[in-house]
Amino acid sequence: MIIVENLTKTYGSKKAVDDLSFTVTPGRITGFLGPNGSGKSTTMRCMLGLDKPDAGTTTFDGRKYADIESPLSHVGSLLDAGDAHKGRTARNHLRWIAMTNGISASRVDAVLQMVGMEDAARTKVGKFSLGMRQRLGLAVALLGDPKVVILDEPANGLDPEGIRWTREVMRHLADEGRSVLVSSHQLVELSLVADDLVVIGQGKLISSGPIAQFMTQHAKTWVRVVSPQFDALAELVIAQGGTVERTADGGDFHAISAITIGDIAAANNLVLHELSPQTGSLEQAFLDATDASVEYRGQPTTNVWEAPKP
Amino acid sequence: MIGVLKSELFKLRTTRATKIVVIFSVALPAIIFTLTSALAFQNGEVGDSLISMVGNFAPLTGLLLGVVGVLCSTQEYSQGTIRITLVATPNRLKVFVAKLLTTVVVSVTSSLLMLLFCLVPSQLILSSRDVDFVTISTDIRILFSVVILSAFLSVLGLSLGLVFKSSPGAISALLIWPTILEGMVFGLLSLAFKDSNIFRYAPIQGNGFRLIAAYFNADENTWLVSLTYFSAFVAVFTVLGAVLFSRRDA
Numbered sequence: 001m002i003i004v005e006n007l008t009k010t011y012g013s014k015k016a017v018d019d020l021s022f023t024v025t026p027g028r029i030t031g032f033l034g035p036n037g038s039g040k041s042t043t044m045r046c047m048l049g050l051d052k053p054d055a056g057t058t059t060f061d062g063r064k065y066a067d068i069e070s071p072l073s074h075v076g077s078l079l080d081a082g083d084a085h086k087g088r089t090a091r092n093h094l095r096w097i098a099m100t101n102g103i104s105a106s107r108v109d110a111v112l113q114m115v116g117m118e119d120a121a122r123t124k125v126g127k128f129s130l131g132m133r134q135r136l137g138l139a140v141a142l143l144g145d146p147k148v149v150i151l152d153e154p155a156n157g158l159d160p161e162g163i164r165w166t167r168e169v170m171r172h173l174a175d176e177g178r179s180v181l182v183s184s185h186q187l188v189e190l191s192l193v194a195d196d197l198v199v200i201g202q203g204k205l206i207s208s209g210p211i212a213q214f215m216t217q218h219a220k221t222w223v224r225v226v227s228p229q230f231d232a233l234a235e236l237v238i239a240q241g242g243t244v245e246r247t248a249d250g251g252d253f254h255a256i257s258a259i260t261i262g263d264i265a266a267a268n269n270l271v272l273h274e275l276s277p278q279t280g281s282l283e284q285a286f287l288d289a290t291d292a293s294v295e296y297r298g299q300p301t302t303n304v305w306e307a308p309k310p
Numbered sequence: 311m312i313g314v315l316k317s318e319l320f321k322l323r324t325t326r327a328t329k330i331v332v333i334f335s336v337a338l339p340a341i342i343f344t345l346t347s348a349l350a351f352q353n354g355e356v357g358d359s360l361i362s363m364v365g366n367f368a369p370l371t372g373l374l375l376g377v378v379g380v381l382c383s384t385q386e387y388s389q390g391t392i393r394i395t396l397v398a399t400p401n402r403l404k405v406f407v408a409k410l411l412t413t414v415v416v417s418v419t420s421s422l423l424m425l426l427f428c429l430v431p432s433q434l435i436l437s438s439r440d441v442d443f444v445t446i447s448t449d450i451r452i453l454f455s456v457v458i459l460s461a462f463l464s465v466l467g468l469s470l471g472l473v474f475k476s477s478p479g480a481i482s483a484l485l486i487w488p489t490i491l492e493g494m495v496f497g498l499l500s501l502a503f504k505d506s507n508i509f510r511y512a513p514i515q516g517n518g519f520r521l522i523a524a525y526f527n528a529d530e531n532t533w534l535v536s537l538t539y540f541s542a543f544v545a546v547f548t549v550l551g552a553v554l555f556s557r558r559d560a
Binding site (some may be wrong): 045048049050051052065066068071072075077079080081083084085086087088091092095097099100101102140179 | 314316317320321324325326327385390391393394395397398399400401447467523555559560
């Protein structure tokens, strides 16, 4: 189990991580979400002792990272797929890491096979695509057969097969009882695999808990209705405090439940062709939850790509 | 600790740039010295010590091994492997000591090889021509100094690498200070203080490179003083490098 308590990290006058606390539970995949510059990578670096936090602690099964003997056998991490000497072969890259923790050369070959890189074992890292480097980074994380796995954007640069494979690896690791913390910008991907979510913005915790709880708190819900007597129904729903948004074949009702709409329709003999509760996507919920803490925002797309006139 | 040491040595062995510089530090003096021996001395007795002449190559070998020391630290930052190194071994002092010992082992081995590859072929060539060199009482000390100078310069390179974190900055400082700047700075100080002997305070040229001298004049630092002064200079940068390495974010 990973317990992060009151983690704070300041660079100059900017608080990159601000009193952040969360827990990563064994046997579950915890997605770590936040807009660009929200402090996800800084948090992960602080957790592993690469950056020194100003305050707060991180413990892995009750122990600080620096106190763990042979840390690779306890915590496996992938922070940046580019963290490898371009002139070294994949196998040699893993071998020097293995030596530091007394991990055997046979385990190096085993993880290379596990990530599907046995044929590229003697190829220099500089010749690898981003996807291959991600696989090598995952091999590093799995090298010590760790109980805790921390992955920063593991699917970045992978093809669809690679993304599916990463998802399966994470699920497999969690099913074996390991704690998995994974940050990703690919929200759809994360919604397919994460059990819990930790969402941060500007270094602060926005939400922490099961993904369903996050969706309940932050995802928009509405009721889709198709009816030949839509206008009559809309009038009655508005009278009950609901709001209506017309669509081509019917409309969406907000601030009122499907049960109440059904009861209104039944009481007034109104015909319904469709009455279905709708929930917004994780992406929309994430955007809504972090809207106030987005640091770097793009321009609206209208005319942005037009070249300046001579 | 043994695992970390093995890992650091493996890292050096599997990096082309460091291998090339190590080979140069051994081969360059050996080739030049062997060719010089073959071309310069035909027969008779030469009034100089062969070992003393080989000692003159120590600054070249030492500075090249200093570059190896720089690469040992800066490549970790430029390639991003420092994060993996510190995740695998969170005890930064242990990593620093492993890097220090690795560079010392590599530089000592390389300087011994340099001496071997300089002396053996030259001795064979010159013996076949009946050229006799004198032996002097300080020969052993010179051999020892060549090894010491290489070790200290490689440690200086490693420390500068940890201070600068970038190869161009650290290598420039390592090469430009002793070859150009130190002479200029102490030349100015000599004018300012009207002290023609102020050069004895120059850490590298006035003391480090002087370790390989066959004789010391009365107005110069003795071998032991030079060794102490030069080691103190290297120690300052070593401590600075170690402190920055242990405190800085990776």
